[in-house]
Amino acid sequence: MAVQLLKGNVAFAEAAVRYGLQAYFGYPITPQSEALEHLSGRMLQEGRVFLQAESEVAAINMVYGAACCGVRVMTSTSGPGFSLMTEGLSYIAGSEIPVVVVDMMRGGPGLGNIQPSQADYFLMTKTAGHGDFHPIVLAPASVQELIDSMGLAFALAEKYRTLVIVAGDGSLGQMMESAELPPMQPLPEQRPVWAVTGAKGREPNVITSMYLVAEHLEQVNLRLQAKLAEIRKHEVRFVESQTGDAELLLVAYGTSGRICTSVLRQARQNGLPVGLLRPQTLWPFPEQRLRELAEQVRGVLVVEMSAGQMLEDVEHAVQGRVPVRFHGRTGGMIPMVEDVLSELQALASDLGVTP
Amino acid sequence: MRHQEAIFAGFGGQGVLFAGQLLAYAGMSEGLHVTWIPSYGPEMRGGTANCTVILSEDEIGAPVISHPLSALVFNAPSMEKYAPLVKPGGLLLVNSSLIAARTAREDLRVVYIPASDIATELGNIRIANMVLLGAYVTVTGIVSLDSAKAQLDEHLSDRQRKWLQPNIEALDRGATLAR
Numbered sequence: 001m002a003v004q005l006l007k008g009n010v011a012f013a014e015a016a017v018r019y020g021l022q023a024y025f026g027y028p029i030t031p032q033s034e035a036l037e038h039l040s041g042r043m044l045q046e047g048r049v050f051l052q053a054e055s056e057v058a059a060i061n062m063v064y065g066a067a068c069c070g071v072r073v074m075t076s077t078s079g080p081g082f083s084l085m086t087e088g089l090s091y092i093a094g095s096e097i098p099v100v101v102v103d104m105m106r107g108g109p110g111l112g113n114i115q116p117s118q119a120d121y122f123l124m125t126k127t128a129g130h131g132d133f134h135p136i137v138l139a140p141a142s143v144q145e146l147i148d149s150m151g152l153a154f155a156l157a158e159k160y161r162t163l164v165i166v167a168g169d170g171s172l173g174q175m176m177e178s179a180e181l182p183p184m185q186p187l188p189e190q191r192p193v194w195a196v197t198g199a200k201g202r203e204p205n206v207i208t209s210m211y212l213v214a215e216h217l218e219q220v221n222l223r224l225q226a227k228l229a230e231i232r233k234h235e236v237r238f239v240e241s242q243t244g245d246a247e248l249l250l251v252a253y254g255t256s257g258r259i260c261t262s263v264l265r266q267a268r269q270n271g272l273p274v275g276l277l278r279p280q281t282l283w284p285f286p287e288q289r290l291r292e293l294a295e296q297v298r299g300v301l302v303v304e305m306s307a308g309q310m311l312e313d314v315e316h317a318v319q320g321r322v323p324v325r326f327h328g329r330t331g332g333m334i335p336m337v338e339d340v341l342s343e344l345q346a347l348a349s350d351l352g353v354t355p
Numbered sequence: 356m357r358h359q360e361a362i363f364a365g366f367g368g369q370g371v372l373f374a375g376q377l378l379a380y381a382g383m384s385e386g387l388h389v390t391w392i393p394s395y396g397p398e399m400r401g402g403t404a405n406c407t408v409i410l411s412e413d414e415i416g417a418p419v420i421s422h423p424l425s426a427l428v429f430n431a432p433s434m435e436k437y438a439p440l441v442k443p444g445g446l447l448l449v450n451s452s453l454i455a456a457r458t459a460r461e462d463l464r465v466v467y468i469p470a471s472d473i474a475t476e477l478g479n480i481r482i483a484n485m486v487l488l489g490a491y492v493t494v495t496g497i498v499s500l501d502s503a504k505a506q507l508d509e510h511l512s513d514r515q516r517k518w519l520q521p522n523i524e525a526l527d528r529g530a531t532l533a534r
Contacts, residue, residue, distance in 0.1 A: 003383065005376070005379055005380055005383055005389065005391070030395075031395060114395065115395075170395070171392060171418065171419070174392060174393060174395050175390055175391065175392040175418050176376065176379060176389075176390070176391040176392070177389065177390050177391070177415075177418075178383045178388065178389050255418075258415075258416050258417065258418070259416060259417040260416075261414070261416035261417075262416030262417040263416075264416075265416065334419050336417075336419075336420075336421045337416075337417050337420070337421075338421060338422075
């Protein structure tokens with residue numbers, strides 16, 4: 001396949017088609033509506049299901065239904081739509097079925113605006129719905145990584161029968177970048193054995209999130225927690241740059257993460273011993289690696305397009321071993337390289353880290 | 356190392372987003388890393404539009420830049436906003452047909468080009484974007500003028516196809532004026 005100039009929203013939509021998406025249900029919301037526009041044509045071309053629901057509440061319940069039938073299914077939205085979906089997401093988690101959701105985050109709270117943001121971190125990693133569960137949350141930082149994330153998202157969702165969220169932001173959705181799409185993959189030939197496919201000649205499969213007997217529901221929760229423990233053990237992903245001799249550590253994901261690669265480059269040119277940890281999974285969070293790095297570095301700077309959400313996970317991992325500073329922009333503003341750099345230099349001089 | 360950053364800014368309808376995309380396509384055709392990112396607020400017809408394009412041999416980090424190496428300004432509000440932001444030693448390309456003001460900055464290379472007048476002369480005021488793009492690639496040398504032309508041929512929509520030749524002439528006119 002050739003390298004193309006691709007807009008993030010079109011790229012993830014087309015990647016999903018090529019990774020065998022069988023049904024899409026959604027409701028348009030900026031800054032990810034181009035995905036629906038693209039899929040409305042492509043899914044029909046391929047003879048697959050595209051449906052624009054009357055709301056996000058309807059869309060996520062359609063996704064729930066299709067997933068119960070063992071169909072590869074997804075939706076995509078942005079903050080306000082994600083909030084509406086949380087009831088359905090909890091049912092999906094409780095029912096242990098594979099679903100993929102893309103959230104192109106925008107400025108909030110409330111209707112907010114349509115500019116890029118990373119303020120849905122808590123929502124995606126910790127409060128995607130009531131009850132005890134965490135979705136897997138992938139955090140791509142480029143259009144290419146966004147494409148690759150779609151393949152990974154379906155694979156993980158189906159492997160663990162779990163909810164996977166791909167966390168982007170408005171700028172990743174809106175930007176065009178050179179990237180390569182995967183070749184068209186064949187659709188799965190069979191529905192999974194657990195799926196609701198019509199019980200002719202076999203015992204019915206029952207998919208539910210309702211267990212009225214406390215002992216039963218506790219067993220379900222224990223099983224779910226055991227699965228989450230497995231995911232924690234095997235699915236942590238991150239990228240590390242120049243941490244070998246680092247005395248200062250930048251921690252940032254997604255768009256903030258790629259901004260920090262520019263910061264890192266300039267700081268290194270100035271001779272500052274800095275490294276970067278860019279989580280590619282927000283849940284499970286690369287807690288253990290960060291704890292190890294906290295033994296080595298003398299200070300940490302967290303950069304986010306929020307008032308400090310991943311910051312709490314970083315602080316939890318660092319456990320007070322070294323100072324943790326924060327630089328965040330909110331309301332749809334993007335951190336600027338110069339500003340992060342001066343924050344980093346201030347941290348360096350406070351800690352006596354010199355080039 | 357080959358590296359350029361440009362903000363294209365003007366009114367909606369002046370083709371600033373397309374000119375930026377064409378530059379990105381040309382960069383990609385020459386094997387560079389590229390990013391193109393539009394401002395995408397609640398836009399309206401006649402409102403301002405801008406995009407940032409980065410071309411680099413290196414992998415691109417931040418896709419938005421507070422102080423770019425270059426700005427191509429198509430109207431007066433864009434001149435007001437972006438002329439002060441260009442990096443010292445950078446390039447400012449001004450559509451002097453619509454911008455009467457001259458910048459007071461002396462630390463920039465400034466090129467004034469009556470792009471809209473030239474475009475009108477070529478039969479379509481809307482190809483002023485290609486006049487400035489032709490000047491931009493000539494001054495910076497970040498991609499060849501031929502690459503821009505080839506990408507124009509590739510990416511001009513069917514509806515706009517009849518304007519291919521005037522678009523190419525517009526690129527040439529801008530290039531000539533900038534030399």
